[in-house]
Amino acid sequence: MRFRKPYAGIVLFVAICFALKLTAADNPAWTRPFPPFHIAGNLYYVGSEDLASYLIATPQGHILINSSLESSVPLIKQSVETLGFRFSDVKILLISHAHFDHCAGSAEVQRLTGAKYYVMDADKEVVASGGKLDFQYGGDKSMRFPVAHVDRILHDGDRVELGDAVLVAHLTAGHTKGTTTWSMDEMEGGRTLRVVIVGSPNVNPGYKLVGNKSYPQIAADYEHGFKVLKGMPCDVFLGAHGGYYGLQAKYDRWKSGDHDAFIDPEGYKAYIDDRERAFEAELKRQSANTR
Numbered sequence: 676m677r678f679r680k681p682y683a684g685i686v687l688f689v690a691i692c693f694a695l696k697l698t699a700a701d702n703p704a705w706t707r708p709f710p711p712f713h714i715a716g717n718l719y720y721v722g723s724e725d726l727a728s729y730l731i732a733t734p735q736g737h738i739l740i741n742s743s744l745e746s747s748v749p750l751i752k753q754s755v756e757t758l759g760f761r762f763s764d765v766k767i768l769l770i771s772h773a774h775f776d777h778c779a780g781s782a783e784v785q786r787l788t789g790a791k792y793y794v795m796d797a798d799k800e801v802v803a804s805g806g807k808l809d810f811q812y813g814g815d816k817s818m819r820f821p822v823a824h825v826d827r828i829l830h831d832g833d834r835v836e837l838g839d840a841v842l843v844a845h846l847t848a849g850h851t852k853g854t855t856t857w858s859m860d861e862m863e864g865g866r867t868l869r870v871v872i873v874g875s876p877n878v879n880p881g882y883k884l885v886g887n888k889s890y891p892q893i894a895a896d897y898e899h900g901f902k903v904l905k906g907m908p909c910d911v912f913l914g915a916h917g918g919y920y921g922l923q924a925k926y927d928r929w930k931s932g933d934h935d936a937f938i939d940p941e942g943y944k945a946y947i948d949d950r951e952r953a954f955e956a957e958l959k960r961q962s963a964n965t966r
Contacts, residue, residue: 716861733838798853
């Protein structure tokens with residue numbers, strides 16, 4: 676399938692975000708409020724315009740994916756409560772990966788809710804160090820975040836269960852050593868929808884894919900991650916940033932009555948293929964420069 680122009684523009688936007696050192700001040704979409712809404716089954720959107728957070732609500736308590744920035748927590752809390760749920764009922768906190776724009780608010784979420792924090796094993800030390808042990812950004816104080824206690828270390832393929840909700844953690848490393856893509860099945864309209872929340876397949880500016888002493892297996896991890904992503908069945912395409920999957924455009928359709936707006940298996944395939952091509956091009960460029 677030909678890669679669609681909206682996604683190409685989104686990819687450029689994400690690249691610009693990283694080129695600007697990932698600061699919220701440079702990226703107003705990270706902090707701009709976005710209406711919370713129901714996606715499918717137990718799954719809801721509770722993030723900002725571009726920093727995606729998700730609520731999985733059950734009678735036994737809730738799961739929150741991505742605490743985002745420190746300043747994001749009040750917005751997330753308000754979104755959860757606008758939907759009619761209690762923020763204090765969040766029992767489990769998960770993340771897409773250990774960069775501050777997805778996990779800096781975790782300590783505050785824990786303080787407000789008492790939620791247990793589950794983190795992929797390879798990202799645990801970065802979270803526990805407040806970003807100091809990140810292979811790329813550890814020396815940059817602007818990328819640091821409050822230390823949060825990790826209650827459960829996850830491994831590839833682990834299940835996270837609460838009430839009738841079951842999520843599976845897929846290790847799709849490269850962007851960070853523990854980047855996690857989440858999958859779950861949600862019932863909606865009498866059918867089972869396979870949901871994929873992509874952690875991140877992006878190669879940030881400055882990432883060294885060849886001869887990286889801090890992360891020697893980075894290229895191999897990206898390659899494995901793309902293999903995993905391409906093998907995952909997907910009906911509902913979501914991700915760590917709203918820009919990955921065209922949140923605004925799809926929400927506009929959803930608001931107009933198209934409640935299948937987020938069902939986009941072809942968009943998922945197109946996005947992953949595009950990101951794999953970008954990775955391969957950068958790996959080829961760096962490999963040629965080392966000869």
